[in-house]
Amino acid sequence: xxxxxxxxxxxxxxxxxxxxxxxxxxxxxxxxxxxxxxxxxxxxxxxxxxxxxxxxxxxxxxxxxxxxxxxxxxxxxxxxxxxxxxxxxxxxxxxxxxxxxxxxxxxxxxxxxxxxxxxxxxxxxxxxxxxxxxxxxxxxxxxxxxxxxxxxxxxxxxxxxxxxx
Amino acid sequence: xxxxxxxxxxxxxxxxxxxxxxxxxxxxxxxxxxxxxxxxxxxxxxxxxxxxxxxxxxxxxxxxxxxxxxxxxxxxxxxxxxxxxxxxxxxxxxxxxxxxxxxxxxxxxxxxxxxxxxxxxxxxxxxxxxxxxxxxxxxxxxxxxxxxxxxxxxxxxxxxxxxxxxxxxxxxxxxxx
Numbered sequence: 289x290x291x292x293x294x295x296x297x298x299x300x301x302x303x304x305x306x307x308x309x310x311x312x313x314x315x316x317x318x319x320x321x322x323x324x325x326x327x328x329x330x331x332x333x334x335x336x337x338x339x340x341x342x343x344x345x346x347x348x349x350x351x352x353x354x355x356x357x358x359x360x361x362x363x364x365x366x367x368x369x370x371x372x373x374x375x376x377x378x379x380x381x382x383x384x385x386x387x388x389x390x391x392x393x394x395x396x397x398x399x400x401x402x403x404x405x406x407x408x409x410x411x412x413x414x415x416x417x418x419x420x421x422x423x424x425x426x427x428x429x430x431x432x433x434x435x436x437x438x439x440x441x442x443x444x445x446x447x448x449x450x451x452x453x
Numbered sequence: 454x455x456x457x458x459x460x461x462x463x464x465x466x467x468x469x470x471x472x473x474x475x476x477x478x479x480x481x482x483x484x485x486x487x488x489x490x491x492x493x494x495x496x497x498x499x500x501x502x503x504x505x506x507x508x509x510x511x512x513x514x515x516x517x518x519x520x521x522x523x524x525x526x527x528x529x530x531x532x533x534x535x536x537x538x539x540x541x542x543x544x545x546x547x548x549x550x551x552x553x554x555x556x557x558x559x560x561x562x563x564x565x566x567x568x569x570x571x572x573x574x575x576x577x578x579x580x581x582x583x584x585x586x587x588x589x590x591x592x593x594x595x596x597x598x599x600x601x602x603x604x605x606x607x608x609x610x611x612x613x614x615x616x617x618x619x620x621x622x623x624x625x626x627x628x629x630x
Binding site for chain 1: 474477486495507509568588590
């Protein structure tokens with residue numbers, strides 16, 4: 289047996305590689321690139337970035353120096369950004385914390401409809417929409433009685449299992 | 454979004470395309486041969502190599518900043534090979550006989566057939582360790598980094614792989630280098 293290195297050399301030399309599929313690799317690379325952008329920013333972002341490249345709008349090629357720079361550069365290239373916005377409304381308070389103007393209309397409508405708080409009204413919370421309890425016949429006595437929930441036969445909601453809050 | 458905005462994925466233009474074409478033409482054979490030694494199958498090797506180059510193309514800026522595009526693509530080839538085994542659970546074929554091809558003396562052909570058979574008995578990670586350590590002459594630390602495992606794992610995998618090679622290919626200590 290020759291040395292392992294030489295033997296592996298011989299094995300590697302057994303094949304004659306085909307011509308390099310350069311254009312295929314580049315096409316796959318562009319596709320992968322677009323998919324990554326789409327995964328991060330949505331399809332519109334990928335289309336906008338492609339369009340920016342076609343029309344000669346400078347692409348984003350360097351690290352942003354400041355958040356403002358980042359935001360400006362992204363807007364210039366038509367990339368929608370995910371905006372982290374903290375928006376909450378504590379129990380019993382009508383005040384919203386956070387900048388509601390940064391939340392899009394549909395999300396804000398959903399937030400206000402759900403009145404997001406984990407505390408139910410019968411335990412001190414003031415803003416939860418408890419209409420689902422009435423819809424399934426759920427009462428406060430059952431809410432505080434775990435044993436009442438242990439038997440499906442006695443559970444008023446068991447007959448309407450498809451009804452969810 | 455941060456990675457995207459840092460320009461890692463978006464440096465594509467006529468100049469970088471030409472650069473990539475030259476690079477791929479120059480390094481294609483080496484990467485296919487590396488993939489072949491890792492997989493033992495030319496078809497798989499020719500699947501893995503374009504995937505590795507396309508990954509490198511889509512990460513053009515990052516490859517350029519890494520400073521060693523060859524090492525970068527080699528790492529992708531190794532990773533693509535590991536991924537192939539992880540995802541598809543492909544096992545190497547154990548063949549009773551191997552076709553003889555290439556040139557060389559009868560002894561070398563016989564040696565190669567024996568070694569190939571022994572390599573086919575190794576798991577993908579053990580095989581990768583052998584190829585990286587003894588063919589590419591990578592250090593234990595570099596091998597560990599390339600395979601995304603600890604140096605201890607590289608040592609243990611190397612030890613087990615060599616035991617298998619010694620058993621089936623009759624390799625002595627002096628023949629390891």
